[in-house]
Amino acid sequence: MADVKKQEKDYTKEVDELLPEAKTLAQAGKLQDALDKLLALEKQARNASDAASTTRLAKEVVELCYAARNYTLLNSSINTLSKRHGQLKVVIQGIVEQAMGWLEEIRKREGDAKWLELIETLRTVTDGKIFLETPRARVTLLLSHYHESLAKSQTPAASQLKESLQTASDLLSDLQVETYSSMERREKTEFILEQMRLMIALARQKDTEIGEVGKKDSIGGGEAEWVKVRVGGRKVNESFLTDKANEDLKLRYYDMMIQYDLQQSAYLDAAKHYYKVWETPSIKEEVNGRGREALEHIVYYIVLAPHDNEQSDMLHRLFNDPALVKLELHYALVKCFTTPELMRWPGIQAIYGPHLRKTSVFSDDKLWEDLHTRVIEHNIRIVAQYYTRITLPRLTALLDLTSQQAEETLCRLVVSGTVWARIDRPTGIVNFRNSKSAEDVMNDWSSDMQRLLGLVEKTWMGVNAAQAAQSRAVKA
Helix, strand or coil: CCCCCCCCCCCHHHHHHHHHHHHHHHHCCCHHHHHHHHHHHHHHHHHCCCHHHHHHHHHHHHHHHHHCCCHHHHHHHHHHHHHCCCCCHHHHHHHHHHHHCCHHHHHHHHCHHHHHHHHHHHHHHHCCCHHHHHHHHHHHHHHHHHHHHHHHHCCCCCCCHHHHHHHHHHHHHCCCHHHCCCCCHHHHHHHHHHHHHHHHHHHHHHHCCCCCCCCCCCCCCCHHHHHHHHHHHHCCCHHHHCCHHHHHHHHHHHHHHHHHHHHCCCHHHHHHHHHHHHHCHHHHCCCCCHHHHHHHHHHHHHHHCCCCHHHHHHHHHHHCCHHHHCCHHHHHHHHHHHCCCCCCHHHHHHHHHHHHCCCCCCCCHHHHHHHHHHHHHHHHHHHHHHCCEEEHHHHHHHHCCCHHHHHHHHHHHHHHCCCCCEEECCCCEEECCCCCCHHHHHHHHHHHHHHHHHHHHHHHHHHHHHHHHHHHHHHC
């Protein structure tokens, strides 16, 4: 490829004369003679830097090959024209875009074999050329979809299922579309979402093979792909998704991020992503449809999330949201977690179990057990708030657990820093107050004395003021 130079001669007249002649020769069955004449003039126009004429001649070459249904010659002509010495960039762009326009028709008429040959030719021509990065990405996307369709056409037990998904995923993952300056922002986002979708499909396929004998990836499953999904999610600009025109991309993006969150048991992230979905105007308007469903899932995952400052803040903000009041059962569930009172698990099961166990979330035994764990953790925090010391039998009775289960849960909360506690096993007493050092005791005493002296001084000043007022009244 040559740098853009000043045009030395205009071959427009020669091209206008030659094109009809070449078409006539091609229609008469003398395709090679027509191509030879076109290529000869193309060389002259290219050496003279006549971009317009060179582009017309190059396009006519591939057009004649396509019209003659000679796809072998078509592929070789595209390769030859793109590799000619000093070939202009605009010429290569022109023939690539022209050939891409024929892909769908060739596939319908000639089948996948000829279509794949042209796809590979275009990928070869566009490889390593920055000015053709966008056409290469579009062609690669078509090839990736082809390999994915092979995976879908296989039976679930077919050995090529994972290989086809792997190939489709690898083809798209090789494209760093976020760095393409010639691609529109929306198209970039669509490519990234497609990369994430294929990664998730491959990861789920690998996860099903965990523990199967003879499977190379059975130990780690699809963990590597899940990590790539997270990396891909960070490439998407969430502020761009807030535009009304991009709502479809926003819903696709958060749907995949929720799948990732649930795979990692990151319930708080899942709740935040469902909140983003619920904030979408088209979703929020469906009060009894998708809007209600999104709000319900926010409640489910926020109560399933382990307690921390962020979880507590979101839980209380959700509790104060007027929209939640319309969902009586869910409002009552959130209220239980925001009220500093004990929740007895048998009562929770009796009141909320019949409804929650029918949902897609809590029909999973693991998530139902996680809810039980969050209720226990809530109760321990409440006990630590109201009790300085409590016997272990009394604690187990309040938590509706065995002594071992209560101890394990309490130890986990202590390790995480949620509560401070020490268990005296010989006496069977749990202490929820940390013993103070001598320095802390002196600091508390000093603070108390300062407050006491402040009260004494304030009282003394009040007594003096009262005595002064009384003496003035006597003199009067």
